[in-house]
Amino acid sequence: MKVLVCVKQTFDTEAKIELKDGKISDAGINLIINPYDEVAVEGAIQLKEKNIATEVVIVSAGADKAMDAIRTALAMGADRGILVKQDSAADEFQRAVALAEAIKAENPDLILAGHVAADDGSSQVPTRIAEILGLPHVNVITNIEIAGGKATCTSEADGGTQVTEVTIPAVVSSQVSWNEPRYPSMKGIMQAKKKPVATVDAAAADAKVKIIELALPPSKTAGIKIEEDPDVAAAKLGDWMKNTVKVEVK
Amino acid sequence: MAQQFFSRRNLQFMLYEVLQAEDLCNYEYFQDHSRDTFELIIDTVSKLATDVMYPVFQDMDSNPPVYADGIARVHPIVRNYMQECGAGGWINPYMSYEFGGQQLPSTVYTVIGFIMGAANYSLSAYPQLTGGAANLLVNFGSKELQDLYLAPMLAGQWQGTMALTEPNAGSSLADVKTSAEDSGQGYFLIKGQKIFITGGSTDATDNTVHMMLARIKGAPSGVKGISLFLVPKFYVDEAGNLQANDIFCTGIEHKLGYKGCPACQLSMGDNGSCRGYLIGEPNKGLAYMFQMMNEERVNVGIGAASKATAAYYAALEYAQQRLQGRKINDKNPESPQIAIINHADIKRMLMFQRAISEGALALGLQVSKYIDLAKAGEESEKNELLIDFLVPIVKTYPAEMGILATSAAIQCLGGYGYCKDFPVEQYFRDVRIDPIHEGTTGIQGQDLLGRKVIMKKGRAFQLFKEELSGTINTAAEIDQLKLPAKMLEEAMIMVEQVTSHLLQTAVQGDTERFLSDASLYLEMTGILTIGWQWLLQGVAACQALNVNVSTVDKNFYQGKMLTMQYYFDYEMPRINTLCEILTRNEGFMSDVPLETFV
Numbered sequence: 001m002k003v004l005v006c007v008k009q010t011f012d013t014e015a016k017i018e019l020k021d022g023k024i025s026d027a028g029i030n031l032i033i034n035p036y037d038e039v040a041v042e043g044a045i046q047l048k049e050k051n052i053a054t055e056v057v058i059v060s061a062g063a064d065k066a067m068d069a070i071r072t073a074l075a076m077g078a079d080r081g082i083l084v085k086q087d088s089a090a091d092e093f094q095r096a097v098a099l100a101e102a103i104k105a106e107n108p109d110l111i112l113a114g115h116v117a118a119d120d121g122s123s124q125v126p127t128r129i130a131e132i133l134g135l136p137h138v139n140v141i142t143n144i145e146i147a148g149g150k151a152t153c154t155s156e157a158d159g160g161t162q163v164t165e166v167t168i169p170a171v172v173s174s175q176v177s178w179n180e181p182r183y184p185s186m187k188g189i190m191q192a193k194k195k196p197v198a199t200v201d202a203a204a205a206d207a208k209v210k211i212i213e214l215a216l217p218p219s220k221t222a223g224i225k226i227e228e229d230p231d232v233a234a235a236k237l238g239d240w241m242k243n244t245v246k247v248e249v250k
Numbered sequence: 251m252a253q254q255f256f257s258r259r260n261l262q263f264m265l266y267e268v269l270q271a272e273d274l275c276n277y278e279y280f281q282d283h284s285r286d287t288f289e290l291i292i293d294t295v296s297k298l299a300t301d302v303m304y305p306v307f308q309d310m311d312s313n314p315p316v317y318a319d320g321i322a323r324v325h326p327i328v329r330n331y332m333q334e335c336g337a338g339g340w341i342n343p344y345m346s347y348e349f350g351g352q353q354l355p356s357t358v359y360t361v362i363g364f365i366m367g368a369a370n371y372s373l374s375a376y377p378q379l380t381g382g383a384a385n386l387l388v389n390f391g392s393k394e395l396q397d398l399y400l401a402p403m404l405a406g407q408w409q410g411t412m413a414l415t416e417p418n419a420g421s422s423l424a425d426v427k428t429s430a431e432d433s434g435q436g437y438f439l440i441k442g443q444k445i446f447i448t449g450g451s452t453d454a455t456d457n458t459v460h461m462m463l464a465r466i467k468g469a470p471s472g473v474k475g476i477s478l479f480l481v482p483k484f485y486v487d488e489a490g491n492l493q494a495n496d497i498f499c500t501g502i503e504h505k506l507g508y509k510g511c512p513a514c515q516l517s518m519g520d521n522g523s524c525r526g527y528l529i530g531e532p533n534k535g536l537a538y539m540f541q542m543m544n545e546e547r548v549n550v551g552i553g554a555a556s557k558a559t560a561a562y563y564a565a566l567e568y569a570q571q572r573l574q575g576r577k578i579n580d581k582n583p584e585s586p587q588i589a590i591i592n593h594a595d596i597k598r599m600l601m602f603q604r605a606i607s608e609g610a611l612a613l614g615l616q617v618s619k620y621i622d623l624a625k626a627g628e629e630s631e632k633n634e635l636l637i638d639f640l641v642p643i644v645k646t647y648p649a650e651m652g653i654l655a656t657s658a659a660i661q662c663l664g665g666y667g668y669c670k671d672f673p674v675e676q677y678f679r680d681v682r683i684d685p686i687h688e689g690t691t692g693i694q695g696q697d698l699l700g701r702k703v704i705m706k707k708g709r710a711f712q713l714f715k716e717e718l719s720g721t722i723n724t725a726a727e728i729d730q731l732k733l734p735a736k737m738l739e740e741a742m743i744m745v746e747q748v749t750s751h752l753l754q755t756a757v758q759g760d761t762e763r764f765l766s767d768a769s770l771y772l773e774m775t776g777i778l779t780i781g782w783q784w785l786l787q788g789v790a791a792c793q794a795l796n797v798n799v800s801t802v803d804k805n806f807y808q809g810k811m812l813t814m815q816y817y818f819d820y821e822m823p824r825i826n827t828l829c830e831i832l833t834r835n836e837g838f839m840s841d842v843p844l845e846t847f848v
Contacts, residue, residue: 014253014300018802027800028259032293068289075290183298186339186352189290190282 001146003044003053004108005078006099006126007037007060009069010119019214024119033069035181036114038076040174042181043144044112045077052146055079057106061098061202063088074192075184081195082106086202091209092120096128098202103133105200108169110151115140115173122209130171138164140175251673252564255304256368256556258296259806260608261361264615267790271619274355277626288358295340295362299369302331307370310510311676317502321451322512328376328454335377336406342381349388349396350404356625360552360618364611367556371680372510376409378549379449382542383410383461390530390538391480398486399459409455412546413462413481413516414539415446421693423536424472428464428518430479430526440464440481440497440526441519448687450514451483451499457492458483460516461542463535464526470533478535479526481518496524507679544637546688547645548617554648554684555610561659561677562603568663568672569596590662598820599658604809605784605817606655610648612783617644632713639702639710640779642694647776649684650691656681695768698775700761703749711749718742718782725785728792730811734818738781741825745778748832755836763837774828781822788814 011017012030019025033041047053058073060066061084070081084098103111111130116123130137142161143154151170155162156177166172184192224240226233241247265271265288272285306327315322335341344359345351366374384403387396402408419425428442442464444450451458460481469475484492496519503513518524530538569591576585577592590596617640624633656678660667667674685691703711718738725735752771756764791810799807 020801025800025802028802028806030258030293068286071286071290072293075294183334183338184290184294185337186291186343186354189287189294190352192290193282193284193287 001047001053001109002055002057002106003047003110003112004057004059004103004106005037005040005044005073006103006111006113006129007041007058007069007073008034008114008117008119008125009060009062009066010034010117013118017216019216022214024214031065031068033072034114034117034119036116036118036174036176038073038114038181039176039178040112040114041073041076041078042179043174044110045182046179047110047144047146048077053110057082057108059084059099059102059106061086061090061095061102067197070197071192072184074195074197075188076182077188079195081197083197083199084202085199090202091207092122092124093128093208094202094205096125096132097205099125100129100132101203102200103129110146110168111135111171113171113173115175126171126173133169133171136166136170138166138170138172141172142175142178144172251304251308252560252567254563254567255299255560256365256563257559258292260611261292261364263787263790263806263810264612265357265361267794268612268786269357269615269619271355271357274357274619274622274626277622277628279353279626280355280622282353283355283358291343291354291358292361292365294338295365298334298338298340299365302327302334303366303369303373306373308670308673308676310370310372311507311680312670314505314509315452315502315512317499317512320499321453322499322502322514324452324454324512325373325510328373328452328510331373332376332380332406332409332454334406336404341377341406342384342404345385345388349400356618356621357615360548360614363549363552364556364559364614367553368560370510371553371557372508374553375508375511376449376454377406379412380404380406380408380410382412382546382549383459385545386461386478386529386538386542387459387480389541390478392529395480395527395529399480399482402457403459407455408457408459408482409449409452411447411449411458411460412539412542413444413447413450413460416443417445420446421690423463423476426463426465426476428462430464430466430477430528432466433525437485437525437527438464438466438479439519439522440479440524441522444516444518445513446503446687447514447516448511450512450516452512456484460497461529461539462518462526463539466532473536475533476535477532478529478538480529481524481526485525496521506682507676508683543688544641545621547641547694548614548621550684550688551610551644551646551648552614554652554681555607555614557677557681557684558603558607558610558648558652558655558659561656561674561681562600562607564672564674564677565603565659565662565667566591566600568666569600572663596662599662601813601816602820603655603658604813605821606648606651606780608787608813609780609783609817610651612787613640613644613647613779616783616786617641635706635710636713636717638705639698639714642689642698642702642772643776643779645688646685646691646694646772647780649681650773650776652681652684653678691769691772695770695772696765699752699768699771700765704753704756715742715746718778721782721785721789725789728789730792731785731788734781734785734788734814737818737822738778738785741778741781741822744825744829745775748774748829751833752836760837762840766837766840767832767835770828770832774825774832777821777825777828781817784814784817 009031012032015029044056056078058070058078058081084102086098113126138153140156141153145152151168153164226236274280275283310325315324342351343354430438462479462481463476485495487493498517499514500517501515572590573587574590620633620637624630659674722735722739725731791807795807
């Protein structure tokens, strides 16, 4: 069974984001695999370790730098990679079209991805890929079992879990609680260098999403300090919460 | 806890812009590596340090090992971490493929040690010690011993240690008393006591393999009669089973800092049956151990630099956030308070920390590059002499100055810095070991002045001066660097003059007086050496600033230039005072009568 994992290269979640000319500046920013996609990579490698998957292929759409994200996944244990060359400013639809085209050529049995990207958080790409390819899609999974041409997925649901059975091929997107991604080993890093990575051009598509403006959250303002006796301070705090913050007391 | 504990940007600057580390990949031994592998390795280690090591940095200090039932019970993370390091190949990445390593350049391995040390020095010590012990086994042990003991050590299942110190043989290893008697059955019977054995007996691994110094019965006295033995807590018998050896942990020390890793007391041969396996030839133990000691001393320096770096980032974050006071010329008490980083005195203390920590890291990486070049066969004799000369400096400057740097970090935080709510007091306590272990500053001073300066008829010292001259000549061609280049040249001449002056005393045969202020000589040479490292960084920063760079990078390079200027303006002048002391008061310390110490 061939498992294909879509990974996106994102900013390090610890990075300090700065805007330049209305865009996020990547100067001095460390780039990593989207942590949600990293979980999907780990899930795929575990399927291979259980002899369910025979090959794990990594696909990433983006600029040349995205190759680093592919190499990291290869160092974790994936077998080969495909870089779909695309402008890093591509929108979710363009990205989904580009990835779907590459996936079609690979004809995998299972497509895994993180359910959301840590940078834009739009949660669109896996669903769009499934739609384009006409495949079933299961979201936010925390476990997967493969048997008899079907995938049984456990997902998070409000107040509990949901078990879904789908025929494969299918697109399945992971929740972070699925597993704990491994650290690449020294040996894995050295082997990753020699694993094949193909580069293909992205299929053309018009953007459907236009970003009007990016803005950083407003900087924190100083808190208020009530320096009174406890009973007076409590009354003043209650008054402030009710009248200034407009907290509703039911 | 501060958000940041090291600078990835600075590591990239040092590796690729100052040291051109990728060039090492042109040598056959390192040819499988590239900048891509270096970066992926650093990515992974950074993640491991951030996710696993840093979160327990304070917890390991608050919950130090407890001695119970003949073993030090350590923080539970240690076992997981050792296994992670073993599985990931982080214990021996520099070893050859033959021994399961990945032939990683020492320069990059030093970066790994630096990141891990900055995250959690105590935790980083366990695999590093194991790697050091395994390296001894690889270099000098028999194939039989390698086959039995190496694999579990490198897998992180067995801890390795260096067992040198005894109650009456610390700095003076010539007085090692632990004895070894040939049993005639392929092993020796070891008897004696060892103290301060880091990681000497813990519950983090299933076995401990000591690389132990002992004296074979009938061996000459002094250092020429010391041999090296592998003494396991559990030995592998003829059938391949583990058998308890006659070696016991009798207690652990209660330390000021570096608390997460225990210093154990060991007793061997209480029942007359402690097995020790000879490593290499008899009576050559100290020579073997000292080959390893060079690397350990580089590691100590890097460890000190890493702690000073983490303390700097904690102090920087605090100084950027803490509002206190107003500009001195702002007399309006109603105006808002400003972040303390606006105060010149805070800026000076931050600059001081950065000058020390980044200067010390630069020297550690420089020496590591010499190690790589020597290993690759590039001017091996020259590079080995440079390593020999610089080892006491690369160990001592970061260690001694790390104390002052972490103290300055505390000062930036004021009263809070003195409290456990912030991590800087721990860095201060943790770094205090570094001028002591792996050879005290006193020993390093004697090593530099009494041995390294004069070795091979002064050839190592000459090579060192040539390295400095090369940098001075390059810098003198750059307008912004003419002044520091001139200052470094003048300082080098002063150090040369002091050296000649002291050597006159040595020629007269009065070694006691010659070496009486060797520690100060080491301090002086250390300041000179770090000045060289700052000038090298200045050259790289100037070159980068001459091309178009982003605002973020421009701030970085200008920060480098200003810290270099700080170093030359504030730190370098201390050489003048030391020169004066060393030339005027020569022998004073050896002459002070003991009865006057009242």
